[in-house]
Amino acid sequence: MRVMAQVSMIMALDKCLGCHTCSVTCKQAWTNRAGTEYVWFNNVETRPGLGYPKRYEDQEKWKGGWTLNKKGRLELKAGNRFKKLFTIFASPIQPQMTDYYEPWTYDYQNLISAPLGDDFPVAKPKSLITGEDTAIDWSANWDDDLGGTYVTGNEDPIVQKIRQESEEKIKFEFEQTFMFYLPRICEHCLNPSCMASCPSGAIYKRTEDGIVLVDQDRCRGWRQCITGCPYKKIYFNHKSGKAEKCTFCYPRLEHGIPTVCAETCVGRMRYIGIFLYDADRVTEAASVENDQDLYEAQLDIMLDPFDPEVIREAKKQGIQQSWIEAAQKSPVYKLAKEWKIALPLHPEYRTMPMVWYVPPLSPIIDLLKEQGHDAESQENLFGAIDSLRIPVEYLAELFTAGDTKIVVDVLKKLAAMRAYMRDITLGGVGKEEIAEAVGMTGEQIYEMYRLMAISKYNERYVIPRAHMEDAHNLEEIGCSLEGDGGPGMLYDDAFSGTGARPNPVSAGSYANTARADGKVNIFMWDGNGRPDAMFPNTAGSTRAK
Amino acid sequence: MNILDTFLWGVLPYMVIVILIGGTIWRYKYDQFGWTTRSSQFYESKILKIASPLFHYGLVGVLGGHIVGLMIPASWTAALGITDEMYHAGALIMGIPFGLAVLFGLIVMIFRRRTNKSVFAATTISDKIMYVSLMAVIVFGIGVTIFSAMQGHHGHNYRADISPWFRSLFLFQPEVGLMRDIPFTFKMHILLAFALFALWPFTRLVHAFTAPIHYLFRPYIVYRSRGGEKVGRRRGWDPVGTSDNSSNLK
CATH class of the missing domain: 3.30.70.20 (Alpha-Beta Plaits)
Structure with missing residues (x-):
C-alpha cells in the first residue's frame, strides 16, 4: 500500500x-x-x-x-x-x-x-x-440552454x-x-x-x-x-x-x-x-x-x-x-x-x-412538476425515477458507463432527502423509513442535507495548506518566514502581487503575449528591451530578476 | 591556397560549430519556454498531414545519406568490394527519392504557410529566414545530386575531397587544400548549410535536438514533487529561475 x-x-x-x-x-x-x-x-x-x-x-x-x-x-x-x-x-x-x-x-x-x-x-x-472579418458560427457554449x-x-x-x-x-x-x-x-x-x-x-x-x-x-x-x-x-x-x-x-x-x-x-x-x-x-x-x-x-x-x-x-x-x-x-x-x-x-x-x-434530480422533478404532480413526495419521485428511462439512461452514459442501477440508487437518495426534509420543514419529524428505503439513516440524511443544501463555506471546502516547513519547495513562496501568521504574512503579499520578489503566477499581471510570470521566449521577444531571463546575470551579486 | 579558402574551409566551420553548440546550450538553459515545434496543425491539418511526414521522413533519409557519404572513407567501401560506380549508383537511387521528398514536402509546406491566412499570420520573421536558408540548402543539395547523376561517372567524386576534408575537421587538422577545386555548386551547398547550422539554435529547428526517443523507455505516469529537484548553484552562471519557477534551476 x-x-x-x-x-x-x-x-x-x-x-x-x-x-x-x-x-x-x-x-x-x-x-x-x-x-x-x-x-x-x-x-x-x-x-x-x-x-x-x-x-x-x-x-x-x-x-x-x-x-x-x-x-x-x-x-x-x-x-x-x-x-x-x-x-x-x-x-x-x-x-x-x-x-x-x-x-x-x-x-x-x-x-x-x-x-x-x-x-x-x-x-x-x-x-x-487572422485579423480579418469573420462569421461567428460556434463558440464554447453555442448550444447553451x-x-x-x-x-x-x-x-x-x-x-x-x-x-x-x-x-x-x-x-x-x-x-x-x-x-x-x-x-x-x-x-x-x-x-x-x-x-x-x-x-x-x-x-x-x-x-x-x-x-x-x-x-x-x-x-x-x-x-x-x-x-x-x-x-x-x-x-x-x-x-x-x-x-x-x-x-x-x-x-x-x-x-x-x-x-x-x-x-x-x-x-x-x-x-x-x-x-x-x-x-x-x-x-x-x-x-x-x-x-x-x-x-x-x-x-x-x-x-x-x-x-x-x-x-x-x-x-x-x-x-x-x-x-x-x-x-x-x-x-x-x-x-x-x-x-x-x-x-x-x-x-x-x-x-x-x-x-x-x-x-x-432536477430533470425528473421538472417533469413531475410540469405534469402537475407533487415533486416532493417520495412515492412520486421514486416512481418517476424508475419510469423516466431516458434521463436516467443519459446520466448513466455520462457517469457509470451505462449502468442505470447506480444512477437510480443515487437519484433515489436525493429524492429521499427531499421527502425526508419536507417532513421536518413542515414541523414534523423525519420518517425513518424514507431513509431506510435508500439504505441510510435519518441522521445520515440530515448530515447530507446540511452539506448539500446549507453548504457552509468551511464544510464545502476542506483544503489543508501546503506545509510551511516545506515552504522552500513551494512553487509560489520565496521565504518560509512569510507563512500566514509568520512575520511576513504571506497571504496578503502573495495575492496583492507587489513587493520586491518576482511576481508569482498567482499575482496576475498578464502581459499580452508574455507568460504569466512575465517571462518571454525568443519568439515573443519584440527586440525591444532586454529580457533578463534570456541572458546570464552579468551584474554579479544579486540573482537575476 | 589563399586566405579566403583558409577562412571558408578552415576557420568558418569551427565558428559555425561554436555558434551551433554554444547557441544550443544558451537556448536550452535560458529559453526552454521557447523550445517547441511551434506546430501550426491547429490552424490547418489537411495539407500538413501529407507534406510534413514527407518532409521529415525524407530528411531522415537525407541525413543518413550524408552520414554515410561523409563519414565512411571510400577505402572502407572499396575493401568491401563496392566499386565507386556501384556506390554512386546506390547513393543516387536512394538519395534522389529522399531528396525529392524533402524538397516537395518543403515546397508544399511553404505554399501552405503562405496561402493559409491563419498559418501565415502565425509566421515569425525567424521562420521566414529559416525557410529561405533551408530551401536554399536543399535546392543546392538536390542540384548537385541530380547534376552529378546526369554526368554519370564524370560527375564530381566528393568522396575524394569533401568527405576527407569533413573528417579532418573533427581531428582539428582541416585539410583546406582539398576544398580549393571543388565545383561551385558544392561550395554553395556547404556554405549555405553553414548558415543554416548557425541559425539553427535560434529558430524552431531546435525541436530536432529534443526528438523524444526517451518516450519509448519512460514510465507512463510521471510523479514529481511540488518543489521539483533541488540543485545547487553552478559556478559562473547564475540560475535565472525565479522562486515560482524552480524548474529553471535545473
Whole structure:
C-alpha cells in the first residue's frame, strides 16, 4: 500500500444555475492571453448537447483515454508508443480550430469613427487569428440552454448511443425535453492518459496533492496530450506552441483557499477536499475488464482516512497530520464514499478521473412538476425515477458507463432527502423509513442535507495548506518566514502581487503575449528591451530578476 | 591556397560549430519556454498531414545519406568490394527519392504557410529566414545530386575531397587544400548549410535536438514533487529561475 493524497472536486449538478461565472472568472484568472483565446479550463455545457470541443465524447473519432488490449492490459486508445513516435510529424488525430471555434473580437472603433450617414454603424466581428472579418458560427457554449438543440441535439454522442440502443428518438420538443448543466474542469486523473501520451514527459502529477500540471519549459508542443485526454481538457496555446491546462488553481490551494471556479460559484455547487488513495493499485483498478465495474474499482482504492493502518501508512509516506485530518473531514470523501451519491465522469475512459458529480434530480422533478404532480413526495419521485428511462439512461452514459442501477440508487437518495426534509420543514419529524428505503439513516440524511443544501463555506471546502516547513519547495513562496501568521504574512503579499520578489503566477499581471510570470521566449521577444531571463546575470551579486 | 579558402574551409566551420553548440546550450538553459515545434496543425491539418511526414521522413533519409557519404572513407567501401560506380549508383537511387521528398514536402509546406491566412499570420520573421536558408540548402543539395547523376561517372567524386576534408575537421587538422577545386555548386551547398547550422539554435529547428526517443523507455505516469529537484548553484552562471519557477534551476 502506497498512500497518496489527491485533491478532488465534486459538483452537485442540481445546484448549477448555468450562469457561467466559473468559466468567466477562470478565464480572467488563467487564459486571458493571446494564444489562449479559445481556451476554457472551465466550461459549462448544457446537456444534452455537443459539449466543448464539439463531440469530444466520441472516442471512436478522437481516440482519447485508455483501452484494454488483447492481453487485457491498458493501452492508449490512440496507439502504443511506437505508433505515436512514428506519426509524430503530423498528429493523426488532432482537434482543429474549427472543432473549438475561431476566436473573435469586434471592431468597436467603427462605432466611433464611422462617417456620418443614414445607417447605424456596426461593430463587425473580426477574427483574432487572422485579423480579418469573420462569421461567428460556434463558440464554447453555442448550444447553451438547449439553444439550437432541435438541429444539433441529435449529434450529441450520448444521445446517439441511447438512440442506437433503443431505436427511439430523444425528444427535443420544448415540453418533453430535459436538460441540465455540466461544468467541466480538468479531471486531475489518477491514471492520466494525457501524461502517458506526452512524448517529452512534460506532464506530471504532483506527489503531494495529485494536481496534474504541464511543465511549460519541458513541453515541446508535440500535442499528443490533446489527443490523449478524452475530456479534451488540455489545450494548445497556439502562440507559445505549448500545451496548457487547468492547474486546479494550485497557488490558491497551497494557501488553503479554493479554486477560482469554486470560490466564485454562485450556486455553491462545488466541493473541494482530499482523498487518500492507494497509488499501488491504480493500474489494477483501471484495468478491470468490464467498463461498468470501473466506478466500484476506483471507489475501492479510495482509502478510509479513519483506518489506523491507513493513517500509519500515510504518515510513513510523509503525509502530514493536518492532511490526514483534512482527509477525515473531507466533503468529497463523504459524498463519494460514505453516501455514494457522487459519480465519476465517464469512468469508461479508464483514466480514473478525480472530479466527480452528484447527478441531477432536477430533470425528473421538472417533469413531475410540469405534469402537475407533487415533486416532493417520495412515492412520486421514486416512481418517476424508475419510469423516466431516458434521463436516467443519459446520466448513466455520462457517469457509470451505462449502468442505470447506480444512477437510480443515487437519484433515489436525493429524492429521499427531499421527502425526508419536507417532513421536518413542515414541523414534523423525519420518517425513518424514507431513509431506510435508500439504505441510510435519518441522521445520515440530515448530515447530507446540511452539506448539500446549507453548504457552509468551511464544510464545502476542506483544503489543508501546503506545509510551511516545506515552504522552500513551494512553487509560489520565496521565504518560509512569510507563512500566514509568520512575520511576513504571506497571504496578503502573495495575492496583492507587489513587493520586491518576482511576481508569482498567482499575482496576475498578464502581459499580452508574455507568460504569466512575465517571462518571454525568443519568439515573443519584440527586440525591444532586454529580457533578463534570456541572458546570464552579468551584474554579479544579486540573482537575476 | 589563399586566405579566403583558409577562412571558408578552415576557420568558418569551427565558428559555425561554436555558434551551433554554444547557441544550443544558451537556448536550452535560458529559453526552454521557447523550445517547441511551434506546430501550426491547429490552424490547418489537411495539407500538413501529407507534406510534413514527407518532409521529415525524407530528411531522415537525407541525413543518413550524408552520414554515410561523409563519414565512411571510400577505402572502407572499396575493401568491401563496392566499386565507386556501384556506390554512386546506390547513393543516387536512394538519395534522389529522399531528396525529392524533402524538397516537395518543403515546397508544399511553404505554399501552405503562405496561402493559409491563419498559418501565415502565425509566421515569425525567424521562420521566414529559416525557410529561405533551408530551401536554399536543399535546392543546392538536390542540384548537385541530380547534376552529378546526369554526368554519370564524370560527375564530381566528393568522396575524394569533401568527405576527407569533413573528417579532418573533427581531428582539428582541416585539410583546406582539398576544398580549393571543388565545383561551385558544392561550395554553395556547404556554405549555405553553414548558415543554416548557425541559425539553427535560434529558430524552431531546435525541436530536432529534443526528438523524444526517451518516450519509448519512460514510465507512463510521471510523479514529481511540488518543489521539483533541488540543485545547487553552478559556478559562473547564475540560475535565472525565479522562486515560482524552480524548474529553471535545473
